[in-house]
Amino acid sequence: MGQYAVIGLGRFGESVARSLMAMGHEVLAIDISEEKIQEIADFVTEAVRADAKNEEFLRSMDMAGFDAVVVSMAQDIEANILVTMQLKGLGAKYIVAKAQSQLHGEVLERIGADKIIHPEWDMGERIAHLLTSSRSIMDYIELSPHYSIFEFLSPQGFHGQSLGQLDLRAKYSISVLAVKRGEEIFIAPGGDFTFYEGDIIIAIGPKDIEGTLSQIG
Amino acid sequence: MGQYAVIGLGRFGESVARSLMAMGHEVLAIDISEEKIQEIADFVTEAVRADAKNEEFLRSMDMAGFDAVVVSMAQDIEANILVTMQLKGLGAKYIVAKAQSQLHGEVLERIGADKIIHPEWDMGERIAHLLTSSRSIMDYIELSPHYSIFEFLSPQGFHGQSLGQLDLRAKYSISVLAVKRGEEIFIAPGGDFTFYEGDIIIAIGPKDIEGTLSQIG
Numbered sequence A, B: 001m002g003q004y005a006v007i008g009l010g011r012f013g014e015s016v017a018r019s020l021m022a023m024g025h026e027v028l029a030i031d032i033s034e035e036k037i038q039e040i041a042d043f044v045t046e047a048v049r050a051d052a053k054n055e056e057f058l059r060s061m062d063m064a065g066f067d068a069v070v071v072s073m074a075q076d077i078e079a080n081i082l083v084t085m086q087l088k089g090l091g092a093k094y095i096v097a098k099a100q101s102q103l104h105g106e107v108l109e110r111i112g113a114d115k116i117i118h119p120e121w122d123m124g125e126r127i128a129h130l131l132t133s134s135r136s137i138m139d140y141i142e143l144s145p146h147y148s149i150f151e152f153l154s155p156q157g158f159h160g161q162s163l164g165q166l167d168l169r170a171k172y173s174i175s176v177l178a179v180k181r182g183e184e185i186f187i188a189p190g191g192d193f194t195f196y197e198g199d200i201i202i203a204i205g206p207k208d209i210e211g212t213l214s215q216i217g
Ligand SMILES: Nc1ncnc2c1ncn2[C@@H]1O[C@H](COP(=O)(O)OP(=O)(O)OP(=O)(O)O)[C@@H](O)[C@H]1O
Pocket: A007, A008, A009, A010, A011, A012, A013, A030, A031, A032, A033, A036, A050, A051, A052, A053, A072, A073, A074, A075, A076, A079, A098, B120
């Protein structure tokens, strides 16, 4: 069981705090707003109303004792940077900081935040990718500039065919990793695996997989 | 080349608009704030200052002509719902709507939004997972209640060993999908692939993979 501190209970901070609690860890939640503290008090180990910019306050908490501290207030960039800076000075083991912009992210990197996240920005990029790919691509995660993991609906041209017959790796450099069929999941299917309509395929492929899929039909 | 409309240029909306432009598509950006419109005007096909709640305004734009419309203003839940509702009435082909909370998301689903996203909430869950897994897990994507795709640093116990020798699938149901070594990526490595220190492994495995990895050492 781990111990975590979450500073700032916006949509992101609240989600981190609740998820950590749901996994059985201890969470100290801090926010400047009394209302937010009231809302979350019953769901976390401890909830404290305070201005995290107040150096006395941060010193009074044993920040070095937590497995990680999450700085999840971002609109006030000055507060976010000062708090991250002070946590570093107090010996916090691991600091996750939410950034408001790419530039803000670079400052956080320089002052030693261990993980910097841009929830809205990253999600914006993913949505732009999902919108512009043919609707058949349901999700993707970038592996390298040229390859990604894609999750897509099995194209018409696959139905009734086996993985061996389709020879996807040799023809299109598509490597099928797993297939979801309803609740069942087939990991690393063999050459004799036959596709049905409605199968969801998870595969590694080149970035232009969409063009390939529409060719196969 | 597609045509997209983005209503609301917060961190998320701006990211969607800029990413779509970078991929060579056309983007109409709408925001109530003149300042936001000025900032983005040079980077999108067209930028219009307007209150999206104004029914006359939405009717005057050919919303049905866009491949997708993104409703990326979320703090004003009423505006977000009314705009989504009206877009549906105007025949928008595909609506992506940002939700402020789980409940708001349910309302959007009921009124017919095609894709509902919770950027901060989803990222909060991911961060909570990454924080509580041993630092060796760098990223993960859930496939089913029991399996996920994990990205992790090759454990000490793998170095100098081949995939065949380690026999990971039989022993631990871990299926190595790809290995990243610096800029290079090896897709679906064969049994003779030997691991080096610093390799990053992408594999499908059971949710308790962390316990397994620390056993291997
Ligand atoms: N100095 C501070 N000390 C403690 N809490 C603070 C401070 N400043 C802001 N907060 C709190 O941090 C939370 C998040 O604030 P902020 O608006 O900066 O984040 P945000 O990036 O918009 O959040 P999200 O997008 O996750 O909803 C709010 O609940 C706010 O009360």
